[in-house]
Amino acid sequence: MLSYQHAFHAGNLADVHKHALLAWxxxxxxxxxxxxxxxxxxxxxxxxxxxxxxxxxxxxxxxxIARAEDWFAPDHPYRLRLEEARAMYGADCYPGSPLIAALGLREADRLHLAELHPGEHAGLRAALDGWDADIRREDGFDMALALTPPTPRRGLMLIDPPYEVKADYERVPKVMAQVARKWNVGVQMLWYPILSGRGHVPMVLALERAFPQGLRHEVGFPPAREGHRMIGSGMFVVNPPWGIEDETARLSARFAPAG
Known part of the structure; x- marks a missing residue:
C-alpha cells in the first residue's frame, strides 16, 4: 500500500516528539x-x-507545533532547525525529518534518503533540490540493508515506516537486528505510533529482547479529534548517545498533562 501522505499530519505532537529527539x-x-x-x-x-x-x-x-514550540529554548537544536527552515522556505513551512537532518549535517557528512511513494518522492526531490543528498525511490528497508555499513561508518539511521499494514510492525525488529549485525556502531532511531489498539506492543517487546541496552521513550497525548486512534508517540533507540536520558526526561515533562 502507498496511500499514506504525511501532509495531513505534519507538525503534530508525534512530529514534535520525533523531530525534537532527532535534532538533539x-x-x-x-x-x-x-x-x-x-x-x-x-x-x-x-x-x-x-x-x-x-x-x-x-x-x-x-x-x-503551534502550541509546543515554546517548550524548547531558542538554542535547542529542534528550535534552531525550525527557524532555519522558515528563513529559507517561508513562515508557514514545517520541516520533515530529511530537511531537519540536512540542516543539521555538515559538508563532509552523507545524507541517504528513501521514499517509495511517487508523489512523496517527487516532493522530496523538490524540497532538497540543491542539497548533496542520495535520494532513492525504493523500499526503505531494502536500502537500509544495502547501505550498511555505510561510509562514513559513524552515523544515524531513522526508521519511520507508515505502519499502514501489520507487516510493518513485524518487519521492523528483523531489519533492525540485521542492520545492527552489519553496523554495530550505528545509532538506530525507530519512531512508532501509539494507537488505541496498542498494536505496537509486540514489536517493542521484540526490540527490547533484541536490544536490552536500547532506549524506549513514549509520550501520550489526547486524540487530535473525535475518533482519532493515535494517543501517543514512541521512539526506540539502539546505541543511544550519552545524555539522551536527560533530553527524554525534559520531553516527558513537557508532554505530561497539566495539573
Whole structure:
C-alpha cells in the first residue's frame, strides 16, 4: 500500500516528539569533527506547508507545533532547525525529518534518503533540490540493508515506516537486528505510533529482547479529534548517545498533562 501522505499530519505532537529527539541526537553526533552518515528509510516529502488544505483539514499542527514550540529554548537544536527552515522556505513551512537532518549535517557528512511513494518522492526531490543528498525511490528497508555499513561508518539511521499494514510492525525488529549485525556502531532511531489498539506492543517487546541496552521513550497525548486512534508517540533507540536520558526526561515533562 502507498496511500499514506504525511501532509495531513505534519507538525503534530508525534512530529514534535520525533523531530525534537532527532535534532538533539544529530546535534550531539556533529559535535565531533569526524564525518557521519545519515540514513532515512521512509523520508516523506521533506517539507510541508501548514497553511495547506491537508494540514488545515486535520488541525493536527494547530494542536502540535503551534502550541509546543515554546517548550524548547531558542538554542535547542529542534528550535534552531525550525527557524532555519522558515528563513529559507517561508513562515508557514514545517520541516520533515530529511530537511531537519540536512540542516543539521555538515559538508563532509552523507545524507541517504528513501521514499517509495511517487508523489512523496517527487516532493522530496523538490524540497532538497540543491542539497548533496542520495535520494532513492525504493523500499526503505531494502536500502537500509544495502547501505550498511555505510561510509562514513559513524552515523544515524531513522526508521519511520507508515505502519499502514501489520507487516510493518513485524518487519521492523528483523531489519533492525540485521542492520545492527552489519553496523554495530550505528545509532538506530525507530519512531512508532501509539494507537488505541496498542498494536505496537509486540514489536517493542521484540526490540527490547533484541536490544536490552536500547532506549524506549513514549509520550501520550489526547486524540487530535473525535475518533482519532493515535494517543501517543514512541521512539526506540539502539546505541543511544550519552545524555539522551536527560533530553527524554525534559520531553516527558513537557508532554505530561497539566495539573
Amino acid at each position: 541526537v544529530l546535534d550531539y553526533l556533529t559535535r565531533k569533527e569526524k564525518p557521519l552518515s545519515y540514513i532515512e528509510t521512509h523520508a516523506g516529502r521533506g517539507l510541508y506547508r501548514l497553511s495547506a488544505p491537508e494540514a488545515l483539514k486535520t488541525g493536527e499542527a494547530a494542536q502540535g
